[in-house]
Amino acid sequence: MSQGLVSEKIEYESPEDAVETFFQKGWTDGLPVVPPTERKVLAFLGTAGLAPDEILGAIPERNRVFTAEKVAINAVMAGCLPEYFPVVVAAVRGISRPEFGLHGVSASTAGTGILIVVNGPVSQELGINSGQNLMAPGNRANATIGRALRLVLYNLGGREFDRSTLGHPGKYTFCISEQESRWEPLHVMRGQAKETSAVTLFAAEGPNQVQNHSALKPENILNTMADRMRALGSFNMGGDVEFAVIICPEHYETLISAEWSKKGVQEYLFEKACRPLADLKRGGLNEAPLVPGDEETMLRAVSSPDRILLIMAGGVAGRFSACMPGWFNRHMSRAVTEPIGPSCKGGT
């Protein structure tokens, strides 16, 4: 019956007892979980076509390994449906790639969350929200896929390593999908085929909302975004970190009506999201004394246009876009894009 499962079995008098004991043992994110029964876990593994002992990822600095069985248990607990599991698997594989720097991302006092952006046919098939209330509660796929990743980090990666000063709400769950549009999808810009389903993972601050309801010119909308991107208190200013930018449908309509491509938007934001070195010195972020020329020496929020992860998503009403600074620097963590495995319906 166990079909190779090795996890300890624990018997409780009732499902309610199981849920309560999981709280007491520190096995949840502070919310109730779905009791992970053997039947459910086997269904998840079967959907993804994975053997229980297949290793999906690891945090080598902690000697921690993520097996398919343990990841499936945590995905069940998060409330996922079996068909979501291949997306969770791809996310776990992605964050385990060395360039993502998972040890630092999941330990840092900076309290970064892990943004999951789903692209490709699987988004529609699984009903992953790319529209209204994009980053808010209410949609099972978004809520539980993102939550599964956090439970994996806590229960398998070692929650004791998380030393966030503040953290942010996206650490509960932080999963979105990009809308299909005339723009090139994020996963295609990052080297995947359009018909491939993929997740892009990015260690991100919480979303900074950018409203502009009056501008009708693309440049004006993007100037507003650039203003938020050049804030002094992120790792981006004066550093070398990626940036996620979400353009809402109304802003997108203004941009696309004027034939702005994603690359054009990236290049414009790259140019405009900058501020004088003098500002960093006044903020003490650069400890060198002010010297003549500092007002004219401009520092950028990103070191090249393609380091802006540009996503089109959100509700059809409202001119609210958003940006999310990255974590620390690109030597420690870079965004990764991972194809969703062949067992996932619609994926490649």
Place this chain on the structure above:
Amino acid sequence: MSITVLDPTNEPIKTAFEMATRPETLKGLVLGLIDNGKKNSDYLVKKIGDRLREHHGLEGAIHVRKPSPSHAVPEDAARELAEKTDLVLAGIGD
């Protein structure tokens, strides 16, 4: 109605290792200094190395700076430390 569930946690993989023999004196030994790449880490471990050399007769020191605090010491640097030093001090800075 009872329910049987599966433990969602794991433990770190345990690897067997032996602790290095502790030197009784630092005199004439070569010290490896690892800084984690964060701000001031290089300054901190260098100062400690200087003090140990000054007061305890170290022969020399080899300084290794990690390219990223999030990652382990690169293998070639670890090999150099193993081959050329008698003891290693890992420091952090922030």
